[in-house]
Amino acid sequence: MSPPVFKIAPGIQAYDWGKKGASSLAAQLAVESVPDFEIDEAKSYAELWMGTHTTLPSRVSATALLSDHLRAHPEFIGAKVAARFPDEASVGQLPFLFKVLSIGTALSIQAHPNKALGAKLHAERPNIYKDPNHKPEMAIALTEFRGFLNFLPLPAIVEHLHNVxxxxxxxxxxxxxxxxxxxxxxxxxxxxQKAALKAVFGDLMSAPEDKYRPAVEALIARYKRGEVAECEKAWAPLAIQLDKDFPGDVGVLCVFLLNVIDLQPGEAVFLGADVPHAYISGDIMECMAQSDNVVRAGLTPKLRDVPTLVEMLTYEAGPADKQVLEAVEFNRDPATKIYDPPIDEFSVLRVHLAKDEVTTHRPIEGPSIGIVTNGEALVSWGFGEELIVTRGDVFFLAAGHEYKWQARKDSEIFRAFVEA
Known part of the structure; x- marks a missing residue:
């Protein structure tokens, strides 16, 4: 009989925006969990993927995918989740994708489509938009994190348009x-208000390069001369930083339209469909619906789909903390906090245990993927069955079991799950 808890091998992605070599947390963790992986200090390692997405699926062995194993053991997914997500469960797919991101330079100004738009984009351009799903996502800070998130309050945008x-x-x-x-x-x-904001954003992002590039160059030159208006002081250093990484890019000017949010470790934000954002720096846990659809329009060498982005956004505006997701105790357990966004596909638990501390998680009627980001712990279930997991280990936990956690060192564990 196959055990309900077992280690899996994730995949590592090297993108230009990742952190170099061993400075990347994603790479540090991959050393422990990705077979035959060795860090190349010349590469930028950006993402550790944990799940069944076909772009970079996790494995249970050199010859077996996690999805194959789950298809052979449907009880690991659970009847309720299989009924809620029948298309995914029938082929051993999880409805969520779990990641560690290490962000060295800013990601693109982007948004993720809702289900209807995701299906439309996939049907029209399957070579670009690889699947028909939506991609709501949640970011939990592991280190100090900075990102763009939705539009600033409208009076602040007006002030910037008048004074820059x-x-x-x-x-x-x-x-x-x-x-x-x-x-x-x-x-x-x-x-x-949404219509007016859409017109402003559309004008900016659709401006031709022979207009926006000189404008960005003039802005940065002015800042470097020390000529910074009062309303610009909070944004000037970030504009200079972004221009260093993406010289003359129109996305630099988004510092005057989008919120900048700073998170401390353990703080989180939830990004629903059609919300503009860009991660700027830091290390995060990220969980999302099972999709890799991204619509981009700035701060990127990749394909920019400006008309789609401008058309799809919700154009909500206001303080960035509207997107903050507060963690609360899970099942009255002070050692475990739950991040529970308003969607069906996933929630995430964060377990913090001091050495020798013990906690128990109630049975969850759905599958989970866990990762140890710090320390070492013993997870046990059933009648004396157990598995030691250490920093970097990625593992699957089947539906319907009570799991006991005992820290062998001070430990931090993240557990993504779905429960219908």
Whole structure:
């Protein structure tokens, strides 16, 4: 009989925006869990993938995929989850994808489509949009983290448009005036406010390179001369940083339109469909629906699909903390916090145990993937069955079992799961 808990081999992705060599947390963890992986200090390691997504599926052995094993053992997924996600369960697929991200330079200004748009994009351009699913996601900070997240309050955007001279010529006068006319309280954002914000953002992101590049160059040159208006002081250092990584890119100007959010370890944000964002720096746990669809429009050498991005966004605006997701105790367990976003596909547990501390998780009626980000622990179930997991180990936990955790060292463990 196959045990309900077993280690799996994830995959490691090297992208330009990742952290170099051993400075990448994703690479550090991969050394312990990816077979035959050795760190190349010349490479930038960005993502550790844990799950069944066909782009980089996890394995239970050199010849067997995790999805094959789950298809052979449907009880590991559980009847309730299989009934809720029949298409995925029938082929051994999980409805979520779990990752560790190590961010050295900013990711693209991007958003992820909702289900209807995901299906449409996949049908029309399957070589670009690889699957028909949506991709709501959650980021949990492992280190200090910074990112762009949704639009600033409208009065702040208006102030920037009026006081940053480099916007002149990039955004139509009538678009600015339309936003000025409606830029009052934005909770909730009204339809006229959304339309005006869409026009401004669309003008900026659709501007030709021979207009936006000189504007960005002039902005950065002015900042380096020390000519920074009061309303720009909070954003100037970030604009300089982004221009260093993406010289002359229109995405640099998004510092005046999008919120910048800073998280401390353990803090989290949830990003629903059609929300503009970009991770800027730090290490995070990321969990998302089973998809790899990304629509990009700035701060990237990859394909930019500006018309789709401009059209798809929700154009909500307001403080960044509207997206913050508070963790709460899981099942009255002070050692375990749950991050539970308002979607069906996933939730995430964070377990913190001091050496020799013990906690128990109730049976979850769905599959889980765990990773040890620090320390070493013993996970046990049934009648004396147990598995030692150490930093970097990635493992699967089957549905329907009570699991006991005992820390052999001070330990931190993240556990992504779905429960219908």
């Amino acid at each position: 001279p480099e916007f002149k010529g990039l955004i139509r006068h009538e678009s600015v005036e339309a936003l000025v006319a409606v830029a009052g309280p934005d909770d909730p954002v009204t339809a006229p």
